[in-house]
Amino acid sequence: MHMNTLEDDQIQALRFHECESSAVPCRIVYELAILIYAEANINNFTCLRFRQNNKTMENKEIPRVECQMMIRKPVSQVFQAFIDPAITTNFWFTKSSGNLEVGKTVKWEWEMYNVSSDVLVKEIIPDKKISIEWDNTPVTTVDFEFTALTDDTTYVVIKNYGFHQTGDDLIRAINDNTGGFTTVLDGLKAYLEYNIKLNLIADKFSKELSNHGQ
Numbered sequence: 001m002h003m004n005t006l007e008d009d010q011i012q013a014l015r016f017h018e019c020e021s022s023a024v025p026c027r028i029v030y031e032l033a034i035l036i037y038a039e040a041n042i043n044n045f046t047c048l049r050f051r052q053n054n055k056t057m058e059n060k061e062i063p064r065v066e067c068q069m070m071i072r073k074p075v076s077q078v079f080q081a082f083i084d085p086a087i088t089t090n091f092w093f094t095k096s097s098g099n100l101e102v103g104k105t106v107k108w109e110w111e112m113y114n115v116s117s118d119v120l121v122k123e124i125i126p127d128k129k130i131s132i133e134w135d136n137t138p139v140t141t142v143d144f145e146f147t148a149l150t151d152d153t154t155y156v157v158i159k160n161y162g163f164h165q166t167g168d169d170l171i172r173a174i175n176d177n178t179g180g181f182t183t184v185l186d187g188l189k190a191y192l193e194y195n196i197k198l199n200l201i202a203d204k205f206s207k208e209l210s211n212h213g214q
Contacts, residue, residue, distance in 0.1 A: 063170060065160040065177045069185035073192045075148035078156060079127045081192060082144055090197055091187030100130060112202050136177075138164050156185060 071078050081087045085096030085106075095109040100121045109116040122141070123131040130144040140162040147155040158181045165173050183200045190196045 062161065063163050063174060065174055065181065066157065067178060067181045067185055068155065068157040069189055070149065071154045071156060071189055071192055072152060073154060074152055075127045075146050075154040078154040078188075078192065079130075079146050081188060082130055083124075091191045092184050092201060100124065100132070110201065113205070134160075140177075156188070158185065 081091075083100045085093075085099065089095065093108040094111045097107040098104070100106065100119075102121050102124050105118055105120045107116055107118055118135040120133040120135075121130070122133060123129065127148070128146055132142050132144075133139050134142050140160055143157075143159040145157040145159070147157075149155055160177050160181065163170055163173055183204060187198050187200045190198045
C-alpha cells in the first residue's frame with residue numbers, strides 16, 4: 001500500500017472535521033490520523049514488518065519484530081521517555097515500580113486490563129540503547145535503539161526477538177507484538193511532539209467492544 005492511499009474519504013473526513021471544530025492545528029490532526037491509519041493497516045507498511053534474518057549455523061531463520069519511528073525531539077529527551085515511568089505512563093503502561101536501571105527488575109502494569117509484566121534490564125547505553133528481557137509469556141528480548149539524526153530529531157527502532165513459539169503460535173506472537181510496539185511508537189510521537197495523550201493502549205481493546213452483544 002502506498003502512502004498516497006491515505007488520502008481517502010476516512011482521513012479527509014477526520015482532517016476537515018477536526019480542523020473546523022478543534023484548536024489543534026490541521027497539520028497535527030492530519031499527522032495523527034496518518035499514525036492511527038498506519039497502525040490499523042500495519043501489515044501493509046514496509047516500515048512495520050516481521051523480519052527474519054540472523055541465520056544460525058543450522059541455516060534456520062530467527063524471527064524478529066522490528067518497528068521504527070522518527071520523533072522530532074532531541075535524543076536525550078526521547079531516551080528518557082523510556083527510562084522514566086513518569087513519562088512512559090503517558091503513552092504506554094499505566095504504572096511502574098521504578099526507573100530502568102541495569103540489573104534491575106521492574107514491574108510494568110496496565111491497570112485497565114489487570115495485566116502486569118516483569119522486566120529485567122540487561123543493558124543501558126545512554127542516548128543509544130536500552131535492552132530488556134520481557135516476561136511476556138514466554139520471555140523475549142526487546143532492544144530500544146536511538147539514533148540522533150539532528151539536534152532535534154531522533155530515530156527510534158524497537159527490536160523484539162528470542163521467540164520460542166512455532167507455527168500458528170509464532171505467527172500470532174509476531175502479529176501481536178508488532179502491533180503493540182507500533183502503537184507504543186505512535187503514542188510516543190504524539191505525546192513528545194504535541195503533548196497529546198492519544199490513549200491508544202487503553203482504546204485498543206475497549207470494554208464496550210468486548211461486552212457487545214452480551
